[in-house]
Amino acid sequence: xxxxxxxxxxxxxxxxxxxxxxxxxxxxxxxxxxxxxxxxxxxxxxxxxxxxxxxxxxxxxxxxxxxxxxxxxxxxxxxxxxxxxxxxxxxxxxxxxxxxxxxxxxxxxxxxxxxxxxxxxxxxxxxxxxxxxxxxxxxxxxxxxxxxxxxxxxxxxxxxxxxxxxxxxxxxxxxxxxxxxxxxxxxxxxxx
Amino acid sequence: xxxxxxxxxxxxxxxxxxxxxxxxxxxxxxxxxxxxxxxxxxxxxxxxxxxxxxxxxxxxxxxxxxxxxxxxxxxxxxxxxxxxxxxxxxxxxxxxxxxxxxxxxxxxxxxxxxxxxxxxxxxxxxxxxxxxxxxxxxxxxxxxxxxxxxxxxxxxxxxxxxxxxxxxxxxxxxxxxxxxxxxxxxxxxxxx
DNA sequence: CCAAAGGTAGACAGATCTGTCTACAGATTG
DNA sequence: CAATCTGTAGACAGATCTGTCTACCTTTGG
Numbered sequence: 001x002x003x004x005x006x007x008x009x010x011x012x013x014x015x016x017x018x019x020x021x022x023x024x025x026x027x028x029x030x031x032x033x034x035x036x037x038x039x040x041x042x043x044x045x046x047x048x049x050x051x052x053x054x055x056x057x058x059x060x061x062x063x064x065x066x067x068x069x070x071x072x073x074x075x076x077x078x079x080x081x082x083x084x085x086x087x088x089x090x091x092x093x094x095x096x097x098x099x100x101x102x103x104x105x106x107x108x109x110x111x112x113x114x115x116x117x118x119x120x121x122x123x124x125x126x127x128x129x130x131x132x133x134x135x136x137x138x139x140x141x142x143x144x145x146x147x148x149x150x151x152x153x154x155x156x157x158x159x160x161x162x163x164x165x166x167x168x169x170x171x172x173x174x175x176x177x178x179x180x181x182x183x184x185x186x187x188x189x190x191x192x
Numbered sequence: 193x194x195x196x197x198x199x200x201x202x203x204x205x206x207x208x209x210x211x212x213x214x215x216x217x218x219x220x221x222x223x224x225x226x227x228x229x230x231x232x233x234x235x236x237x238x239x240x241x242x243x244x245x246x247x248x249x250x251x252x253x254x255x256x257x258x259x260x261x262x263x264x265x266x267x268x269x270x271x272x273x274x275x276x277x278x279x280x281x282x283x284x285x286x287x288x289x290x291x292x293x294x295x296x297x298x299x300x301x302x303x304x305x306x307x308x309x310x311x312x313x314x315x316x317x318x319x320x321x322x323x324x325x326x327x328x329x330x331x332x333x334x335x336x337x338x339x340x341x342x343x344x345x346x347x348x349x350x351x352x353x354x355x356x357x358x359x360x361x362x363x364x365x366x367x368x369x370x371x372x373x374x375x376x377x378x379x380x381x382x383x384x
Numbered sequence: 385c386c387a388a389a390g391g392t393a394g395a396c397a398g399a400t401c402t403g404t405c406t407a408c409a410g411a412t413t414g
Numbered sequence: 415c416a417a418t419c420t421g422t423a424g425a426c427a428g429a430t431c432t433g434t435c436t437a438c439c440t441t442t443g444g
Contacts, residue, residue, distance in 0.1 A: 012391070027309040030222045033431055044392045046435085055432070105310055113362055114306030117219040118297055131362055155359075155371040162362075163355025167347075170305055170323055170354075179347040186378040204421070225401060236422045238405085247402070 013051040015041040017061060024062050025108050029115055029123070056122060063126045066108050071130075074098075075137060082141060088157075089184035095161065096177045099168050106169035110162065134158070147188075156187050205243040207233040209253060216254050217300050221307055221315070248314065255318045258300050263322075266290075267329060274333060280349075281376035287353065288369045291360050298361030302354065326350070339380075348379050 010018075019041035023032040034055055038048050052058040074094065081090035098104065105111070109127035116124040138157045142150035164180040202210075211233035215224040226247055230240050244250040266286065273282035290296065297303070301319035308316040330349045334342035356372040 028222075028307055030220075030307075031309055034433080035431070045394080045433085047391060049433070050390075053433095103310075106306065110358055110362070111306040114298065114303040115220055115222075117223055118295075128362055152371070152374065155367055156375055159352060159355035159359050159368065159371045159375060161355070162358045163351035163353070166302055166354040166358055167351050170302070170320055175347055176351065179344070179351045182344065183348055183351060183375065183379065186381070187375065189378070189381075226403080227401070237403085237424080239421055241403070242420080245403095 012041075012043045012047045016043055016048055016051060016058070017065065020058050021062050021066065022103075024059065025066070025111075026103060026105060029059055029112065059123055060126065063108070063112065063123060063130075067126070067130045067133075070108075071133060071137075074134075078141065082145070086145065088141070088145060088147075088188050089181050091157070091161070092164070092177055092180040092184060095164055095168075095180065096174075099177070104169070107162075107165045110166065131158070134161075153187065157184070160184060160187075204233075204235045204239045208235055208240055208243060208250070209257065212250050213254050213258065214295075216251065217258070217303075218295060218297060221251055221304065251315055252318065255300070255304065255315060255322075259318070259322045259325075262300075263325060263329075266326075270333065274336070278337065280333070280337060280339070280380050281373050283349070283353070284356070284369055284372040284376060287356055287360075287372065288366075291369065296361070299354075299357045302358065323350070326353075345379065349376070352376060352379075 016037065020032070020037050023037060023040070034048065037058075038045055041048075052061065077094040077097070078091055081094065082088075109130045112123050112127045116127075135154050135158050139150050139154035142153040142157075147153050160180060160183045164176055167176045167179075208229065212224070212229050215229060215232070226240065229250075230237055233240075244253065269286040269289065270283055273286065274280075301322045304315050304319045308319075327346050327350050331342045331346035334345040334349075339345050352372060352375045356368055359368045359371075
């Protein structure tokens, strides 16, 4: 091997994607330069461009991977709790688990849209698609719980979730999760 | 005058700040270069650096101006409607007016935080301060309406508002405002 | 065995970005 | 009048960013 790192060395592509995922999420897409990703993943520049012909390709790979990873984690946690407790506000608890991670810096997709200008872009489309899938999932949950007007309920939940994430990113205050709890309970109460 | 534009030409500083405000909001802070601001405001480079010693100074001026402008507009609209209708969900109508503006691209302060990396920055602090003032104002509104637990109510409202803004920026769908309406009505209903 | 695949190291090009500097021109004011 | 303030026009420096290119090395499959 040109640069011996033992048999367990991960392939260059994996190291690049891991480093990029960390930096893109932590520092932002525009703020993270190719050179830094190359340096921190310990890879040659040509290896980088062999696997990702452009920075945009790397961003797309990052967003797709994060979408897969986050969605399956979120669905798993919510389904498990819903099945045992049957209450919609277990979602607040799942979100709180996410917020507890020390590197939490909001939702990568919200941040991506915030960073995207007014013109449309591949990144923006992926983010919008991610949120559409999340809304779809919430509608199936509402249906499973037998709630009335599941589509409207899902949109209400989306507003609560996005607000909770953004608010938590801005303030870092745990009271945000309490507010999330109260709001979900409020929309779960039957109309008088 | 060096570059005659008639008696009504605005001072260079104003033209710079107006152009920068448009571009920073529309395209993002990092995506907007000094050179473009200089070109589009029709000003010489030295005039720019006379008024704003660094790009950061211009960003700070932009955020402070936008904070003043947006907050006074929002408070004015909400106060007027609250006084005549006495319902908290007039806030959804005020937000919808904002969303109708053709250049709407979310909240400049949320976008700023999304663009700021994990390290703290002057821009981030201004954004956090802006949201703290908004939360304070909402608490006074809740108090004025005689609602129970105004502090918790204000935090609930913040989550709803942030979620509505982000959701609207992401989807552009008017149903988001309906969800905002429903949510405010839900937390306004007395607990059973 | 040897060719292909995948890797390293690093120079280089070209664009762009922030910020400085010179030279000059019109207006205001002491 | 002369100084000062505010402005224009544009060259320039230095950093950084994306992306290309050359040259060489090692492992593996046919």
